[in-house]
Amino acid sequence: MAILTLRDALNQAMTEEMIRDPKVFLMGEEVGEYNGAYKVSKGMLEKFGPERVVDSPISEAGFAGLGVGAAMVGLRPIIEMMTWNFAIQAFDQIINHAAKMYYMSAGQFSVPMVIRGPHGAARMLGAQHSQCVDHMIVNIPGLIVVSTVIPKDAKGLLKSSIRNNNPVMFLESELLYGYEGEVPDEEYLIPLGKGDIKRKGKDITLVTWNKMLLLSLDVAQKLWETENIDVEIIDLMTIQPIDEDLIFESVRKTHRLLVVEEGWGVASIGCHIVDRVVKECFDDLDAPPERVFNHFVPMPYNKTLEAEVLPTEARVIQSIKNLLYIS
Numbered sequence: 001m002a003i004l005t006l007r008d009a010l011n012q013a014m015t016e017e018m019i020r021d022p023k024v025f026l027m028g029e030e031v032g033e034y035n036g037a038y039k040v041s042k043g044m045l046e047k048f049g050p051e052r053v054v055d056s057p058i059s060e061a062g063f064a065g066l067g068v069g070a071a072m073v074g075l076r077p078i079i080e081m082m083t084w085n086f087a088i089q090a091f092d093q094i095i096n097h098a099a100k101m102y103y104m105s106a107g108q109f110s111v112p113m114v115i116r117g118p119h120g121a122a123r124m125l126g127a128q129h130s131q132c133v134d135h136m137i138v139n140i141p142g143l144i145v146v147s148t149v150i151p152k153d154a155k156g157l158l159k160s161s162i163r164n165n166n167p168v169m170f171l172e173s174e175l176l177y178g179y180e181g182e183v184p185d186e187e188y189l190i191p192l193g194k195g196d197i198k199r200k201g202k203d204i205t206l207v208t209w210n211k212m213l214l215l216s217l218d219v220a221q222k223l224w225e226t227e228n229i230d231v232e233i234i235d236l237m238t239i240q241p242i243d244e245d246l247i248f249e250s251v252r253k254t255h256r257l258l259v260v261e262e263g264w265g266v267a268s269i270g271c272h273i274v275d276r277v278v279k280e281c282f283d284d285l286d287a288p289p290e291r292v293f294n295h296f297v298p299m300p301y302n303k304t305l306e307a308e309v310l311p312t313e314a315r316v317i318q319s320i321k322n323l324l325y326i327s
Contacts, residue, residue, distance in 0.1 A: 001184055007040045007177040009151035010116075013158035014041070014078060016187065018048055021076060024162060027054040027063050028080030028117075037082045038118070038177050064090035064115065068097045071113040076162060084119035084133045084171065098167040099142035114161045116170035120210065120262050121310055123175060127298035130306070132263030134210075137169050138240040139267075144192055145240035147171040147210045151181040153237055156190030164192060173211045195243035197250070201232035204256040204323055207247055207273055209236040212260045212311060219316045229320065239269055244276055251281045256323045257289040260311055265293035287323045292316050 004012070018024045025048075026041060032055040035042040045053040056063040060081060067077040081087040087094065094115065101111050121130040138145050144166055148154050154172070161168035198213065199220055208216045213235050220231035232250055236242060251257050257277050259270035270291040277289055292311045300306050321327070 001182050003180050004151045004183045005177065006149060006151050006154055006172070006179050006181075007038060007042075009155040009181075009183050010040050010158055010172070011042060011044070012183070013155045013162070015044060015047065017159055017162045018044075018052060023074060024076045024078065025052040025054065025070075026078045026080065027056050027067060029056055029058055029082050031055060031080050036080065038174065040177065041080070060086050060089040061093055064093040065097065067113050067115070068093055068101065068111055071098075071111045071167075072101065072109045077113045078162060079113060079115045081115060081117035083129060083174065084117055085129045085131050087115065087117065087133070088131075094137070094143070094167070094169070095140050099140045102166070103142060110165045111167045112165045114158070114168045114170055116158070116172065118172045118174035118177070120173060121299055121306055122173070124301055124303050124306065126301045130299035132294070134171055134239055135263050135268045138269060142167065143240060144168045144238065145171065146192065146237065147239050148235075148237045149173045149176045149179060149211050149213065150235070151179065152183045153190060153196070153235070155183055156188050157192065157237060160189045160192050163189075168192070171210060176211055176214075179214075190237070193238045193241045193243060195234050195236045195238070195246045197232065197246070198235045199231065199233040201230035201254065203230045203254060204258060204320055205232050205234065205247065205250040205254045206258045206260060206320070207234045207236065208260040209239055210262060212262050215311060215313065216260050216316065219313055219320070222313075223317065223320065227326075229324065231320065242269075242273065244280075247273065247277060248280050251277055252284045255284055255286040257285070258316070258319050258323060259289070259291045260316055261291070261293050262310060263294055264296050265291055266296065268293060287325070290319045290323055292319050
């Protein structure tokens, strides 16, 4: 077992898969000579050369489209977006081509590609560079969407994503590339579409993903130490498809549900989870499910206002107490 940062775990995953399969290559802005904008691809150009670690022009639509075409003819591209905010430029290629090609070709063309990079607020980047895109892309049939920040999970999920025959959108966090965790030395895969219970509890089920997981774990520990409230935390990891059975099993045990998500709350992933739980676990609920999400405004540049827009410890604690009928 080694202690790795998130960036190093992602680097290991890509390196191991490129060694294993010569059809895998990495493309994106500054991934080669500069070692990646966040140094996730550090050293990979020296290992694999410029034909497999490709510095692209500043044209997200261009290199995303090139990745779709490469995947259609049998390669397995990893397309790095410097940020998913910039990937909005490539939504035509992602939504109309990567996601739909297998269906539109009646199964003649698969698109085995990964598009990865950071998304969400990253401290004083302004509204145009702080968007949480997960609730947008989970609504597109044909895309698998992974969202994770724990190094062990990120490595296993990225390796599975690269081997998958469908387009996988892989969402990371700029703020947490330096976050450290234990990563097994031996090779392992984590299956797509499965969540993980990061903390067992009996009083309430809290469902979350990406960097909201760390906020939720901190809140759970604080409530356990100060008020003996026992929170069970589910990390979805894959947000399309969602591991519904894991959520249902937990809610039937705790009888309460809170979803904590970064991003706006209108037509969100949290809305979908609450809808499914109310339908499948209605008789098991002892309180109406609640959600904590961003305030419905463009992300402010000011760091104090940015922190206020995002889910806060105080808001999560208050929602948990509401569900437990604690004043």
